[in-house]
Amino acid sequence: MSTTILDRIVASKRRELAAGHDLLPEAELQRRLAAAPPPRDFRAALCRSHLAVIAELKRASPAAGLFAPGVDLLAQARTYAENGAAAISVLTDGPFFHGALADLEQVRAVVDVPLLRKDFILDRRQVLAARAAGADACLLIAEILDDEALVSLRQCIEELGMAALVECYEPANLERVMSSGAKIIGINNRDLRSFAVRLEHTLEWLPRVPKGCLLVSESGIRTGEDAARLAAAGVRAVLVGEALMRSTNVGALLRDLQPPLPQR
Numbered sequence: 001m002s003t004t005i006l007d008r009i010v011a012s013k014r015r016e017l018a019a020g021h022d023l024l025p026e027a028e029l030q031r032r033l034a035a036a037p038p039p040r041d042f043r044a045a046l047c048r049s050h051l052a053v054i055a056e057l058k059r060a061s062p063a064a065g066l067f068a069p070g071v072d073l074l075a076q077a078r079t080y081a082e083n084g085a086a087a088i089s090v091l092t093d094g095p096f097f098h099g100a101l102a103d104l105e106q107v108r109a110v111v112d113v114p115l116l117r118k119d120f121i122l123d124r125r126q127v128l129a130a131r132a133a134g135a136d137a138c139l140l141i142a143e144i145l146d147d148e149a150l151v152s153l154r155q156c157i158e159e160l161g162m163a164a165l166v167e168c169y170e171p172a173n174l175e176r177v178m179s180s181g182a183k184i185i186g187i188n189n190r191d192l193r194s195f196a197v198r199l200e201h202t203l204e205w206l207p208r209v210p211k212g213c214l215l216v217s218e219s220g221i222r223t224g225e226d227a228a229r230l231a232a233a234g235v236r237a238v239l240v241g242e243a244l245m246r247s248t249n250v251g252a253l254l255r256d257l258q259p260p261l262p263q264r
Helices: 005-019 026-035 042-046 073-082 101-108 124-132 147-159 171-179 200-208 224-233 242-246 250-256
Strands: 052-057 087-091 115-118 137-141 163-168 184-188 214-218 237-240
Touching: 026 124, 042 052, 042 087, 042 163, 042 184, 042 214, 052 073, 052 242, 073 087, 073 101, 073 242, 073 250, 087 101, 101 115, 101 124, 124 137, 124 147, 137 147, 147 163, 147 171, 163 171, 163 214, 171 184, 171 200, 184 200, 200 214, 200 224, 224 250, 237 242, 242 250
Parallel strands: 052 087, 052 237, 087 115, 115 137, 137 163, 163 184, 184 214, 214 237
Antiparallel strands: none
């Protein structure tokens, strides 16, 4: 069986965790948790508009390579906040996305909107480190976690006052995500095994998501037309990264991604 991109990322993450890479001892994490700023309400922030945008900060991806090597993440974060982003996602994986948890900590100091730690979370220590750095939410990926881990990590995130955005791509995993108790469900339009993208993925799955859950469409949203199409179908939030990071007019694109309420 061939090794997929996701397989390589998870194997790398397991090696990092085994080596204690960038992870403080739990006693130190607990000390920093006590001094961390209080978490902000990620879910409430996503519910304040017709279509909320989670604007992402990332320098690279396995599919596109290094596409924003010299970006000023703090200036980009300020631009996001000033132009209506409901929340900001900070990609903290180093080997494949050129990020770091320190990015999130620095962004927390310059914006008031909630922050999502986006990484390949496999261990509760990553959750503790996220909260200690000032995260208000964490991403969990169903494709890399078994049922027990999905539940226990979601509970750990929520016990720390954060929100869990639980995402999946494979149809078989949607039921697992819902059974895990997730209240914010991400439908990833990008197959993390091949990195192929289909915006229709969200539209096909939307009827299966319970009304009480907040649905976030992730990946492949590039234009205001894409956003309006999703909003018209009933999607409440989108996560947009590469299009914003590559844009020559970030503020204008971000405003365009927030369609107005339909006229009655």
